Every structure is written in structure tokens, then in C-alpha cells.
Amino acid sequence: MKKMLIACNWKMNLTTSESVALVQSIIEGIKNKKISPDILVCPPFTSIDAVSKVLKGTKIFYGAQNCHFESKGAVTGEISIPMLKELGCRYIIIGHSERRTYFFENDELVNKKARAVLASGLIPIICIGESLREREENRTFDVLKRQIEIGLSRIEPEYCVQIVIAYEPVWAIGTGVSAEPEQIQEAHSYIKKELIRVLGKRASSIIVLYGGSVTDENAQSILELKDVHGGLIGGASLKSDIFLSIIETANLVLA
Numbered sequence: 001m002k003k004m005l006i007a008c009n010w011k012m013n014l015t016t017s018e019s020v021a022l023v024q025s026i027i028e029g030i031k032n033k034k035i036s037p038d039i040l041v042c043p044p045f046t047s048i049d050a051v052s053k054v055l056k057g058t059k060i061f062y063g064a065q066n067c068h069f070e071s072k073g074a075v076t077g078e079i080s081i082p083m084l085k086e087l088g089c090r091y092i093i094i095g096h097s098e099r100r101t102y103f104f105e106n107d108e109l110v111n112k113k114a115r116a117v118l119a120s121g122l123i124p125i126i127c128i129g130e131s132l133r134e135r136e137e138n139r140t141f142d143v144l145k146r147q148i149e150i151g152l153s154r155i156e157p158e159y160c161v162q163i164v165i166a167y168e169p170v171w172a173i174g175t176g177v178s179a180e181p182e183q184i185q186e187a188h189s190y191i192k193k194e195l196i197r198v199l200g201k202r203a204s205s206i207i208v209l210y211g212g213s214v215t216d217e218n219a220q221s222i223l224e225l226k227d228v229h230g231g232l233i234g235g236a237s238l239k240s241d242i243f244l245s246i247i248e249t250a251n252l253v254l255a
């Protein structure tokens, strides 16, 4: 059966009490139901501890949206991987396009973070994807190739089981304009080939998520694509009814 991960990226939204309320309604919504995909929530740092307590005893995973690559030191305002690990985080989103754009994170930094996350035993969700301009200039594959080659360099193939990639075309994030299913399948199939080229055969087990304006309305046409193994969902994960309906869809696709 296809493996699937439905991951929420709450970004800089929700206070601690709002995060707790959202996660409680997600738990309520899936109570007594058989849920086939893995579910992951990535709250803001300030909510992780409270959310982890509410999730105790459930099968929902939680993680963080960013980290520093050093485990400690004089880096004001940053959060280290051991800090997140102690809170029970299982996944850390790395290299989201908003971090690349607003905080100038490049592929080399993404690689440092990815290697540090892997070394700590956690799972990096490494985000890649082209901008609108890059797509219009027919450079999508070149960009994906560079992001994979540098972002995943010096990673041992045995870590393949522990890596998640999220293909998120920048022009589709938060815009309400998702990529078309054909564009998504084409990019995912290219990404899978590149992963195998860079990391070897074991990379065929790497889960590749799609992110960018996934909603309850387009989830089915995206999740049923051959090389799509789930979604990284921003805006639509902030409303429990919409998010629960995406989970339902994932369940149907996996049935």
C-alpha cells in the first residue's frame, strides 16, 4: 500500500491556547475512525509543548517548522535540535520557501540543517520548489536539481528511510492557485529520479509530499497521483473541518 503523510504547517499562526483548541478538534474529528495516512502537526515553537501534552496517547505526530544546525551556543533567538527533540518532536521542516525568501536560507544552509536533523535521529522535511519566474523561464528542473544536489549532499544513503521531501512550487504557496495535477506528477517523477541519482537506489523509499494551496477541494486529484505521498498543508490546516476533510480524502485514496 502507498505510504502517506498529511503534514500541517501552521506557520506563524495560532497562540498556544488556539493551537491546543485546534489539535483538540482534530483529535475529536478522527476519534473512533480508522485513519490510514500518518498525520503530523507543526505548530509554532511556543505551542509545541502544550500541543504535545494534548497529543499524548494519540497517533498524531508533531514537529517544528525550523531549527538551527548547531546544538547549542550564542545564537540569539534560535532553537536547537536537542531542544526540539526533548519536546518529543519527530519531524522538522527545513528550507521552507518562506525561510529561503525572508531569511535568505540557501541550499548550503538547508544541507547543514538536514544533516544535523538526521544525525539527531529526527526526520527532516526538506522543502524544494521553483519560483514563478523560474517556471516561466523553463528552469524548474534545473532548480529542483540544484536544490537536491546541494541540499542532500554528503548524506549517507542509509538515511534515506528517514528523509521526507516536500515539493512546494513557490508560486502555489498561500496563493490559492495550486499546481495542476500534471505539473505536480511531472515534478515528483523528476524529483524521484534525481533523488535516486544523488543518493542511490535506497532513495526510492523517500516520501515526496506536495505543498501549495492544497484544500479539501483539490486534495483528491493531488493525493491520488502516482508519485505523491501526501501533502504539506498551510492555510487549509488552520481550520479543523477543512483539514479533517483532507484526512478523509487521504483515507479514501488509500482504501
Ligand code: PGA
Pocket (backbone or CB within 6 Å): 009, 168, 172, 173, 174, 175, 176, 211, 212, 213, 214, 232, 233, 234, 235, 236
Ligand atoms: P499553503 O502553504 O497550503 O497555505 O499554500 C503550504 C506551505 O507553505 O507549506
